[in-house]
Amino acid sequence: MKKGYVYIITNKRNGTLYIGVTSDLVKRINQHNNDMIEGFSKKYRLKMLVYYEEYLDIYDAISREKYLKGKKREYKLDLINGSNPKWNDLSIGWRN
Numbered sequence: 001m002k003k004g005y006v007y008i009i010t011n012k013r014n015g016t017l018y019i020g021v022t023s024d025l026v027k028r029i030n031q032h033n034n035d036m037i038e039g040f041s042k043k044y045r046l047k048m049l050v051y052y053e054e055y056l057d058i059y060d061a062i063s064r065e066k067y068l069k070g071k072k073r074e075y076k077l078d079l080i081n082g083s084n085p086k087w088n089d090l091s092i093g094w095r096n
Helices: 025-033 058-069 073-083
Strands: 004-010 017-022 048-055
Touching: 004 025, 004 058, 004 073, 017 025, 017 058, 017 073, 025 048, 048 058, 048 073, 058 073
Parallel strands: none
Antiparallel strands: 004 017, 004 048
16 A cells, blocks of 8 residues: 645735645655745645645545545635644745
């Protein structure tokens, strides 16, 4: 089985949110930070990792990503505020 991660990135506190899934969180965050991923996250300059969850199975992470994408913004903000109330960038130190 391959591990999986669900993550939320933003451009600022209470800013635009993007939820993604990956099997390599450090690599994916570096891709976002270096504008290597075309689309929504690049368009809105979403580079701050403010929330993530780790799963032993990538398929569980994919299911969780779909679940979170279906939730209202308030639910997502509650997740972030519950684990990272200062909205610190959790990827500091990982960046290339």
